[in-house]
Amino acid sequence: MSEDDPDGRRLADLEERLKKARGQRTEQPRPGEHYSQLGIAFRLLSELIAAVLVGGGVGWALDQVLGTSPLLLILLFLTGMVAGVITVVRTARQMENNRPSGKP
Amino acid sequence: MITPLEQFEIITLIPLYLAGFDISFTNAALWMCIVAGVVAIVLTWGAASQSLVPTRMQSLAELSYGFVHDMVVSATGEEGLQFFPFVFTLFMFVFFANLIGLMPPIFFHPFTVTSHIVVTFALAAFVFLAVLFVGFRRHGLHFLKLFAPNVPIVMLILLIPIEIISFLSRPISHSVRLFANMLAGHTMLNVFGSFVVGLGAAGGLLSGLSILPMFGIVAVAALEFLIAFLQAYVFAILTCIYLNDALHLHKH
Numbered sequence: 001m002s003e004d005d006p007d008g009r010r011l012a013d014l015e016e017r018l019k020k021a022r023g024q025r026t027e028q029p030r031p032g033e034h035y036s037q038l039g040i041a042f043r044l045l046s047e048l049i050a051a052v053l054v055g056g057g058v059g060w061a062l063d064q065v066l067g068t069s070p071l072l073l074i075l076l077f078l079t080g081m082v083a084g085v086i087t088v089v090r091t092a093r094q095m096e097n098n099r100p101s102g103k104p
Numbered sequence: 105m106i107t108p109l110e111q112f113e114i115i116t117l118i119p120l121y122l123a124g125f126d127i128s129f130t131n132a133a134l135w136m137c138i139v140a141g142v143v144a145i146v147l148t149w150g151a152a153s154q155s156l157v158p159t160r161m162q163s164l165a166e167l168s169y170g171f172v173h174d175m176v177v178s179a180t181g182e183e184g185l186q187f188f189p190f191v192f193t194l195f196m197f198v199f200f201a202n203l204i205g206l207m208p209p210i211f212f213h214p215f216t217v218t219s220h221i222v223v224t225f226a227l228a229a230f231v232f233l234a235v236l237f238v239g240f241r242r243h244g245l246h247f248l249k250l251f252a253p254n255v256p257i258v259m260l261i262l263l264i265p266i267e268i269i270s271f272l273s274r275p276i277s278h279s280v281r282l283f284a285n286m287l288a289g290h291t292m293l294n295v296f297g298s299f300v301v302g303l304g305a306a307g308g309l310l311s312g313l314s315i316l317p318m319f320g321i322v323a324v325a326a327l328e329f330l331i332a333f334l335q336a337y338v339f340a341i342l343t344c345i346y347l348n349d350a351l352h353l354h355k356h
Contacts, residue, residue: 038330039334039335039337039338042285042338043277043281043342046277046280046281047273047277049280050273050274050277050280051269051273053273053276054269054272054273054276058269058272076269079269080269080273082266083266083267083269083273084273086266087273
């Protein structure tokens with residue numbers, strides 16, 4: 001298929017250029033890394049609150065089952081607060097690492 | 105009295121009962137079917153014409169495919185691509201549910217399925233179970249190391265409950281974020297709308313003032329479109345991040 005030849009060459013050329021373009025793009029910010037401040041704020045806030053709620057909820061449920069009210073509720077509520085802060089710090093650090101340049 | 109929350113009311117369309125459970129076909133179920141149908145139509149239509157210069161529909165389908173593909177690769181690496189169909193389905197469903205809920209109520213009132221925590225929690229719980237399944241199948245009991253960071257044994261007694269609570273809170277924050285955003289946005293639009301009507305009916309100088317909340321509605325509606333996309337995006341990227349934990353455990 002001699003007619004196919006120029007097309008084949010063009011395809012190979014395109015592949016080459018695509019590869020080059022892709023290689024450059026890995027250095028640039030990918031779509032995952034520049035979501036807006038609003039999204040970041042909502043994510044951190046909900047993580048903080050959810051951990052406290054889950055801690056309190058699990059503590060309350062265990063209290064009901066074991067009849068140790070209100071010991072576990074208090075303990076796990078406090079644990080939940082710590083867990084919330086740890087989760088938020090971890091998420092924030094992850095976002096910081098994912099920043100395009102790595103430096104502010 | 106019409107309240108701003110009336111738009112979230114669930115109406116039974118076809119009453120159904122199975123073994124004592126109420127499984128009636130409601131307006132929420134109807135709109136979920138519509139969302140799934142619209143996604144299927146848009147994507148099959150877009151995939152039908154495979155021209156080199158894409159048509160609008162083809163471009164829409166290809167862009168969303170490429171967008172989610174890049175997101176999965178950047179969050180979980182090439183290995184995570186086995187979950188691409190899962191993440192793509194979630195993203196498209198949430199995104200179209202958010203968008204369809206924003207349609208102006210001209211002939212009928214669109215229902216935002218993602219404004220109900222039952223729906224978003226079901227999606228988040230599904231992701232949670234998927235993470236557990238993938239984690240235990242890949243790593244066996246080593247998956248439990250996710251709860252034990254590299255610290256002295258004494259600290260573990262304190263840290264393991266914290267890690268477990270932090271892990272259990274994931275589906276909650278995952279679902280509440282999406283549901284609260286949609287609920288708040290739609291309520292806000294409705295409240296601004298009632299300001300326009302209320303001021304307009306007040307008469308005199310106050311009627312002229314009703315133009316101000318009108319501008320407010322325009323601004324809030326624009327913000328809602330941003331949030332509709334943003335929340336679908338955040339939902340999908342968090343699914344990727346959680347799946348990444350299951351695939352590679354913690355690497356930090």
